[in-house]
Amino acid sequence: MAKFLLIDNRDSFTYNLLAWVLREGHECRVVTCDHSFGSVYEEAWDAAILGPGPGTPAEAGWLMEFTARFVDTKPILGICLGHQALGIHYGASLVQALRPMHGKTSILQVTPRMEQIREQAGWPLSDSLQGQKVMRYHSLVLDQVPSDFELLAVASDDRSIQAMIHRHKPIWGYQFHPESVLSQRPDLLLKVFLQSLI
Numbered sequence: 001m002a003k004f005l006l007i008d009n010r011d012s013f014t015y016n017l018l019a020w021v022l023r024e025g026h027e028c029r030v031v032t033c034d035h036s037f038g039s040v041y042e043e044a045w046d047a048a049i050l051g052p053g054p055g056t057p058a059e060a061g062w063l064m065e066f067t068a069r070f071v072d073t074k075p076i077l078g079i080c081l082g083h084q085a086l087g088i089h090y091g092a093s094l095v096q097a098l099r100p101m102h103g104k105t106s107i108l109q110v111t112p113r114m115e116q117i118r119e120q121a122g123w124p125l126s127d128s129l130q131g132q133k134v135m136r137y138h139s140l141v142l143d144q145v146p147s148d149f150e151l152l153a154v155a156s157d158d159r160s161i162q163a164m165i166h167r168h169k170p171i172w173g174y175q176f177h178p179e180s181v182l183s184q185r186p187d188l189l190l191k192v193f194l195q196s197l198i
Contacts, residue, residue: 002194003027005045009053009060009081010034013137013177017051017079020179024190033061040066047075047170047197050082052137052177056094057085064089075170077193080138083173087164090146098158101136105182106155108132108162114152114192117165121195127188129153134162135180142175149173170196 004021008014008030021028031040033053048070053060057067060081067089070076078086084094110130118128134155141160145151152163152172162175170193178189 001026002046002197003044004029005040005043005048006030007048007050007063007066007082008032009051009063011051011053011081013080013179014051016177016179017049020186020190021049024187033063033066035061045074047077047193050076050078050085052080052082055081056140057081057088060085071169071171075193075197076172078171078173079179080175080177083164083175084140084142086171086173087142087146087149087161090148092142092144092146094140095143097139097141097160100139101158102139103135103137105133105135106157106162106176108134108153108176109156110153110163111151113150113165114163117152117192117195121192127185129163129185129188129192132184133182134176134178134184135182136176138175165196172196 006028018028057063063085067085108129145164149164149166155162164173172193178186
């Protein structure tokens with residue numbers, strides 16, 4: 001069981017994320033991005049989730065400061081805005097998506113690297129994320145996969161970056177919302193991140 005710190009970037013999906021983590025049997029503490037930054041030092045936690053939110057990462061309280069402070073020492077999973085924060089920290093930029101994707105689903109097309117992660121974990125082919133449907137809520141996307149990262153999945157419809165992993169650290173980004181009821185295999189979407197912590 002892992003203990004997560006969930007950064008709430010003033011988004012209504014935060015507590016869906018909390019429920020997602022708790023449902024999979026883990027502990028989770030929620031901290032709002034505009035409360036005291038010092039509070040994140042006060043408790044022990046195993047991994048952080050950078051949650052979704054409106055606007056850009058630079059507008060989300062101390063999200064970028066948190067990212068810079070902990071990317072070298074803690075496992076991090078960025079979701080939507082959090083995924084974008086990771087990309088920006090490592091040198092990518094935000095651009096307008098081909099079309100707004102607010103409350104729309106896409107099918108994941110995974111890379112060989114994602115399949116390699118599944119195979120290394122010893123999971124059956126039925127645990128592949130290839131072809132899984134995911135829910136999206138965003139109009140901005142990263143313009144590139146930073147050089148420190150590997151691409152894990154794109155959306156089959158617009159080819160936008162939907163999942164990436166750091167080459168040497170347990171740092172993942174999901175542009176989509178794994179906690180949504182319309183995202184398939186939410187259990188696997190958390191499990192695959194946790195596998196990288198071992």
